[in-house]
Amino acid sequence: MSRGRVRRRPLGTSALPRAAVLVLVLALPLAAAGAERTITLPPDDPSARLPDGPGAPETRNACSLCHSTDYIVMQPRGGAVQWQAVVTKMIKVFGAPITDEDAKTIVEYLATRYGPAP
């Protein structure tokens, strides 16, 4: 699990005491009649977790600040030129707080893990 990720409690009532569940159930019809609509989003899909390796912690921290890593794993594979352009865009356009040193590490990680198919 990356340090940069905001973790949420999963859906479900197992973490709540039984009395609280009862109160919630009783309160539901009232809440439904009100004007407020509330949803709870699931956590990031765990299967999109970036694989371990040199540069993985830096990559997870930097990228997960703003988006889940499925953005990375679904992309077409590409070499250092492709990934350098992506990292540069994240820094210059979206203002990602990535040091020059970390940017180099991240590009190397991505070009290794998601480099051109052999």
Place this chain on the structure above:
Amino acid sequence: MNHLARRTFLAGLGAGLAAVSVGRGPRRLEAADPILAGRPLVRYPEKADLILLTSRPPQLETPMRYFAQAITPNDAFFVRYHVFPVPTSIDVDTWRLRVTGRVDRPLELSMDDLRTKFSKAGLTAVCQCSGNSRGRFSPRVLGGQWGDGAMGNAAWAGARLRDILAAAGVRQGALQVTFDGLDKPGYPSVPDFVKSLDLTRVLEDPDVLVAYEMNGQPLPVLNGFPARLVVPGWYATYWVKNLAEVSVIDHVFEEFWMKPGYRIPDTACGCVPPGTTPARTVPIHRMTVRSFIVTPADGARVTAGRPTPVTGIAFDAGAGIGTVELSDNGGATWRRADLGPDLGRYSFREWNVAWTPARPGLHRLMVRAVNRFGESQGLEPLWNPAGYLRNVVEEVEVQAS
């Protein structure tokens, strides 16, 4: 689609589409489609099981089987947000639509105002992501690797935007209108998702709506509750969700999501030679003509010599679909399909053909539509660097035995 990859996959595949469980992990989509195969199937609040593109911000794709009917159910409608966090709690009693900028009377409209102070207008219209089918581009392009399900068709109802602007009184010198939703980036340097339309586009078209109903129901939160913009015929990027502010401005709005975001080459086809960079770009706008075969599903098994209904949908930017044709011989000859009910010129149009596979073996079915302006679809895909406007003739492969 990559035919070699699909054929290889077909060899070991019984049905066209099915959900399978792999171990204790999430359910995954089993498909003949190399872009979608293996994607997680997830159930988000107020939504059916949809194909996960990204978790944060949420992006969910509609499985192809939902397009067997012209109307896409609200719970199956695709989701595409640009920034995170997205709104997850909205009190419609305190929600207001602000109308600001170069107007005589700035407004703060409640939902009750929207419903009672403006006449209710409605239409059925396709909402399609600019990047729908981006995953099929060759050479491939970066961005959300959608299959074909970043689209949906619904009956929208709400207030006309031009009535709202008339109530506010647009001042001289106004040029564009910007639209901002409740989604605000959590990290401060990420550009807020704000879109713009030319004022003339909005004032001339009575079908641009601030919609508070979708298929007769309130919108799901992830599809824009309590109200979203509806811009019929234009890509979904303009259909701003969870709408909060409409602002009239005296200049061309060129923040990130209008420029450099969501641009197409300034050429007649919106395309450039594959792998090249356009000299000039313009904001994406009208949708291209598209048609899809929904049944039989790609990779399905059928019976040789027995009539098999082939059905699907077609749509365009609002000229309306004129004809739909099916070919089972690589485009050498085409058979005209019967069209389903006309739900309006911006809607999906259902079509069907009774097709009999003449022999056992692999059959390739192709579909193309022509709209009432004579615009159609090409046999070769057009290309642009952002992966927009895809409208190549689509096909499915079925195995007859």
